[in-house]
Amino acid sequence: MKPLLRIIRLLIRADRRAIAIGLLLSIVVLAMGAALLGLSGWFITASAAAGMAGLGTLFNFFAPSAMVRFLALGRTAARYGERLTTHDAVLRALGALRLRLLRGLLAQPYRATERLRAASVLNRVTADVDALDGALLRLVLPGLAGAAVIVLAAALVGWLVHPLVGAWVGAGYLLGPNLVFLAGQHRARRPSREAEAALQATRNRLVEMITAREDLTVYGQIPAARSRTLEAGARHGAARTRLDRIERRTGFALDLIGGGVTAGALGLGARLAEAGQITPAAAAISVFVALALAEAIAPIRRALTEIGRMAQAARRVEPALALPAAARSTTQLEPRPALHLEALGYAPRPGAPSLFAPLSATIAPGKTVALTGASGLGKSTVLLMAAGALTPSSGRVTLGGTDVATLAPETLHHTLVMVPQRHALIAGTIAENLRLAAPEASETELWQALEATCLADTIRARGGLEARLGPRGAGLSGGQARRLALARALLRRPAVLLLDEPTEGLDADTAARVLAGMRAALPEAAILIAAHRKVERDVATRMLQLRHSPA
């Protein structure tokens, strides 16, 4: 529960004023609803009493009937305002939560963010964030507003009608629903967690079965894959059934509480009225208010089935929200530092031997070095260590003499840029994708970068810089996306450029022209290429061979 409370605090902090107004209006709406029914009940009973006593003409009916109309109209207006303010506040909070998540993840170790590329992880993170969306609208605001109105109404009933009746209404509506909530949320937690996990499993297993369908068919694994998928689906169904039952029983208990409190108010009111301690009209107030307050406890039912899911989501999301405590050193770099790899080694697990023999090299400004070696040996790992994304298990990487591990990310990436194998494009225009790297770049500069990577003609044919790409850059071929990612790296004008198999998916001729164009655009940059093809080795001024560990 603690992570959920911390996230709720974060959501509230997104805009305290909007949430406070939303809460206030929620209270007003509920209070006016209770007042409207209570007043109407009193008005009718009092009118009837006056009418029967023949005192109809003496009865001041203008004030109460005007009040009834005012409450009816005011409640509607307050409801409109409440909906608008709470939705605005919630949208702000949702944006803030997602933003905080992105910031937090960006500060996490590289390996942790890398896992987000897996669809299953990504689905879980976004499903978790979505689950937290309901925390304010369905948990916090109705809970606080409901409790406030119950206390307020009970106090008023105690004052206007009789302390005993007020105590009954207040105690009944505060204690009962709270007990139901506590018992129910404890029970709902597990099935709600299981339902979510099973739903994710169903989705992942179905995706797997569909994409690998032919391979699984040849290997005779379809029946196994199918029953795994159906099993996850059935597990979800069973958990949902349990949740439905809990929700149903909660609803039943809440209905009984509403019925019980009203019945009590009716019995107590009638007895006090018979004894002459209160008027029948006063007794009517308590009965009608008790009826109206059922509205205040209704949201518990829905909240119960969601709170388990929210608590689980919060537990997983919260660690990712942590921001780094202190900035790293403020060391500045010379404009064109050389990149030094000093006896680098990398062990996949603590204590394991390094994947490759210690690697040392200097990549000077203006030079291109090709890193070669068998696939799987760790060329990408070397580049990631050079980019400061992974920590070497032995040796170190320095830029102009400064260990990259000690540099602030902004300083480091001002000088050094790495283009990984995968092209990280986003939904948006070509210009938006390019300007991720250089927000200030002019259109001319964007076109120059596209020319350097032989992509300008393609982009022009597609409608220029404002052409839109789908999610993850959908709409470009693999080779085009690759060149767009390379163009984006050029826009940062880095002094050190790390390229991981940069010409994958390009034909040899285009590959050669792209590599030449990039060198021409950055004549003084130190370039390290994890080379895979001959054309990449051909542009190098020097080869750097990655070798197996002697062990």
Added chain:
Amino acid sequence: MARASTPQGHLTAPSRTGALLSLTAALVWPAQAALIAAVFAGLLSGAPTISPLIAAAGFFTLAALRAGLEAAAQRKLARAAEAVIATARHQIVQTESHAASSSSLGNAGALAALATDKLEALRPYLLRYRPARLRSMVMPLVILAIALWYGWAVAVVLLLAGPLIPLFMALVGWAAKEASARQMVEIGQLSDLLIDRLAALSDLRLIGAGPAAIEGFHAASESLRHRTMAVLRIAFLSSTVLELFSALGVAMVAVWVGFALLGEVGWGTWGTPLSPFGGMFLLLLAPEFFQPLRDLAAAWHDKAGAEAVLAELADYEAEDRPGLPGHDLPATGQPPAGPIAWRGLVARRGGVLIRYPDAVIAPGARIAITGPSGAGKTTLLRLLAGLDLPAEGTLHVGATALSEAHLPDWRAGLGWMPQAPHFLDRSLRQNIGFGRPLPETVLDQAQLGPVIAALPKGLNTVLGERGAGLSGGEARRVTLARALAAGQRVLLADEPTADLDPDTAAAVTAGLLDFAAAGGTLILATHDPALIARVDQVIALGPEEATP
């Protein structure tokens, strides 16, 4: 495709009982209202007819009855909903497990979304909307009838406040639909935007674009909020009209009843003055006239969502998708053996017929299928794996003509290395052996040792779709290990050495040749001269083999 009963068909029978129970629960309220009214009428007359204790007990009993009926209704409805969802999900999984083509509805992700999240959208519709609709059709009429019994004034007020219910309903629908549809779209966009940025985050940080991407997300989410609020301001306004009518309706009833009881107004009844019982009873019933309509409006976006899902399901079921050859046929445990041979073999790929030269492949032979791209190398391997059936001619294995019925046995001894293999989101061990014991020799033959050593949990590392990251060369070795683990007799490999660095290519070649040396039949589609030089027999396909 075997057609189970459609989800639409399921929407009627079992959930109707639930909706009826829910209506019965709502019908208890007039009795509760009458009890309260009787208690107060008694109090006002000074001669109470019902003792306070009996009144309280009676009211509570009725409330418990109502709650019990509602719970029973929910129970029926929940069961019906679960049945509908389970049936539809089962059908999707079943169809997808053997379909030979992909659905026109979208990729695997879209279908998985349909089978999970979208089907879940049917649940609130079945649980809430349908009973609310039944109540909204019956309860207002019942209350109107009671109001007419006492006089015309309250009936007119109710009719005016809900001007000709159908019109009112249209307003409700329009208001709520607008609000929910637009809001769902906008919030969905925020999720899509987040997924997009999260997936790119690790790579964006390497070019130092992380902060810029986050700034962009912030701007996009703010503008989304402004647009959403502009829509909601209008949408909520329309649903406020509904609330206004119902609040004014109740207030007008209260005021009229009050005045009538005071004796200030003499009109509105059928002659006899309104009794205190009648007045109190009418006031208690008035909110219930509007409540079903408000419930219906609240459930409206459930309906909009469910209808979209039902339409998509109908489209899905209407698709005519052939199954993969030999799916769900039993294996006899007696695999066909002997030379693989074909004569006059023709395959259909798209609209093109590919004619293959006749061939006989002896057990244990090493065969290379060569030819320019588009000549039909991959298609021939697919015929051999039974993924496609020949358009003409038959494949023979020994004396057996391979028909669909033989495919399960035939595949049982087959190793398969497609160009683009798919891995499961499970451990490396599961990906290679599919749960069967994994002989050490298989890992050695595929030279997987270094790959396994580099993974954080070795063979037990779970391969994410792309996240944990196998490079192209590593993936090829895993595919080889998988083929070696399964294929005892025949191994089919499509371009096994393409796009590999020399070391890996040599490793894969050695693994394949080891398999042949142990007596397996090796059939390769390749244009790698180094590999072609090591085979016993070449089946050369020319471009002329493909004829339209």
